[in-house]
Amino acid sequence: MSTTPPGSPPQEFIDLELRCPVQTGVLNPLRTFIATLARQSGFSEEQVEQIEMAVDEACANVVRHAYKHLGVSCDLPAEEQSTDKKVRSSCLLRLRVEIGEGCLRVSIIDTGIGAHNKPKGVESLQEYQEREGRGGLGIYIIRKFMDEVEYETTPESGTMVTMTKFVTPAAKTAEK
Amino acid sequence: MSTTPPGSPPQEFIDLELRCPVQTGVLNPLRTFIATLARQSGFSEEQVEQIEMAVDEACANVVRHAYKHLGVSCDLPAEEQSTDKKVRSSCLLRLRVEIGEGCLRVSIIDTGIGAHNKPKGVESLQEYQEREGRGGLGIYIIRKFMDEVEYETTPESGTMVTMTKFVTPAAKTAEK
């Protein structure tokens, strides 16, 4: 891609995967990881910030919502948290990153509640304000900041959100 | 751990895994990832830098040496690089990170040449200078900067280096 340093081998297609426990402590490291990847893949600083934030929102949703029914969520009070180590260690956040020519695609995958709790964000800032603190801003941000966003849910296998951003989405940006 | 922000849920044991292609482009993202994790796990800024560098050296060794016999290495000239996509995509760099109370352990794992090319670093800076550019500094750095380092190699399954650092290795530091 355009900012490959001169003299280094040409940047190949990158396809990598990360598996984390669902803890809020992984969010900051994940953000810096994806931001550094995006930056050296040729995205502008503003685009890097948007990718960083969209990925953070999707990961935070896994940590907060995906496994809440099992007692694994940072939103639950201590007494409602599962202490079963087997349950906790089975609750994973998976991140898949694919980088090609001028394009970055991230999938955030969980094996949580999935279709039993379909992710739904607000459509506008006004709707967000009317809801008064009942959420929906995260998915609004993801849709606003990425060029393509797709949610897939199944009752058995959880939620997978795949988000794509292109290096120069001139048309897209103007459109928004 | 000590720097868990007040009010956030207590930091649990973290166990995560990363799988990357063997490309030098992943080194910078991996460094920022591990540095952010280490920083928020209570390591001092100097310790964070040492962890960052030790992990970078071990990952760079996988990218440079582990799969060279298969034609997959940033050190090879273009004409000696394998163009077989199946071969290239089978060459992986795996990172496993475990964080417990006051302790961070990283394993860098490949399925490359392993025991056929046992990793060997220099014992001193003098030995490095005498070698005049024939390497050995990376493993020297890993051993210098981490508290425990263990290399395991087998002919079939490649190399695994496991490195551990403790938050306050007062004795260790003084000893060095």
Added chain:
Amino acid sequence: MKSYELVVHPVENEADTRKADVIGCLDSHTVVGFERELQSVVDSGANVVILNLESLSYISSAGISALMGLTHRLRKSEGELYLLRPTEKVRRVFRTLGFTTIFRIVDEEAEVGSTPRS
């Protein structure tokens, strides 16, 4: 190094005004502590809160929601939340999402109390 800190300034002249610096990242990891500390600032009798965002390096929807909640609570009692000098990065997020028309963002403390909602 902490990934987040709220430094509350000692109260000076105006008894119902409180000032604090928000340092680091406001995300789902740190927002719980942030909300609790904000609450104790409000409980100490604040009606006007000035949050210095010069050293806030990142804010997620969780952080924005916390600021929205405080804004609503303060406005109910004719108070106000002022966001002082956010970084270009945070400002860009507010602007792109439309929060610049909701929050009172000021560049100088002197503007506090005199800024019309922009």
Added chain:
Amino acid sequence: MKSYELVVHPVENEADTRKADVIGCLDSHTVVGFERELQSVVDSGANVVILNLESLSYISSAGISALMGLTHRLRKSEGELYLLRPTEKVRRVFRTLGFTTIFRIVDEEAEVGSTPRS
């Protein structure tokens, strides 16, 4: 934003002295370009090279080896490589590993040519 850049300064008075800023990270990803650009600096007739490391945010063994290689090449012809104002982070790495006794590290350009190996 590039993760690495070498900015070579135009030659001024001293014909055999070259100055360049090393910006970003010197690791196995960027070192290939760095070595090639260094070589063309030397090929342009440099005997004394001053690398400004103020904006070098990271250096790995690959980067250190490149600096060692250049040091040896220049010293063979009575030349020298000077490392100008490395950051505290890079300085710490040099110090802990023992490279402060090998490299000529200077804080002011005026020291060039007059610094005994510390």
